[in-house]
Amino acid sequence: MKLVLFDCDGTLVDSASLIHETMRRTFLHFRKPEPRPEQTRAIIGLTLDIAIARMQGKPHADEEDVAMMAYYKSLFTTVRRDLDFRELLFPGIGDLIGEIGPRKDLLIGAVTGKSRRGLDLILDTHGYRRFFVVSRTADDCPSKPHPAMVTECCDETGMVPADTVVIGDAIYDMQMAKAAGAKAVGVSWGYASVDQLWNAGADAVVDHPGELLAHIG
16 A cells, blocks of 8 residues: 655646736735746745745745735635636646546545645546545645655555655655655656756656656556
8 A cells, every 4th residue: 555645736737827927916916026937936835925935035934924925815716717727737647647546555645835725626626536535735734845744644544654655846845755754756747847856855757647657556
């Protein structure tokens, strides 16, 4: 039995445009310089308050960053509706989940910097709630790369990190996995470069969802 934990944004779904537009409107509302798309992509995966602080060059989030986080959350659904935006699965992800979801030798979960509401929306939109038996979000745990998301999923399912595979597109996913003692598998179709994933401690990096089967077992 193995536990397979997927990151969401940049790994399962392509949400960079939606995240950036919401972030852009948030920064302008608070009279901050408009962020560049690459700035937003670099923080995807972090908890929102920390992400907003990092985008401004701050080491830690302050009260204003928390206020910006709250505004971002209030705006997200509006931006999603305005753009008629639906976070689409990356090519091949649907086939992968359709293959591994019903397997009895695997437990599947999610570890994401999204809110609980955001993750539930993704799982419900794509019909995956029945496959994902465990999850941790920004509402539940410290931000990646803290290992709590992984270790709490392990505790809930009765698994150990040595039998856990974390799949993600960000350096924070790789660092989180290694800090927890789990296997770290990076995906090249997300928001970090392949070199960044290797440098962050990835045990493997794949170019297509089908290649993950070899690392899941």
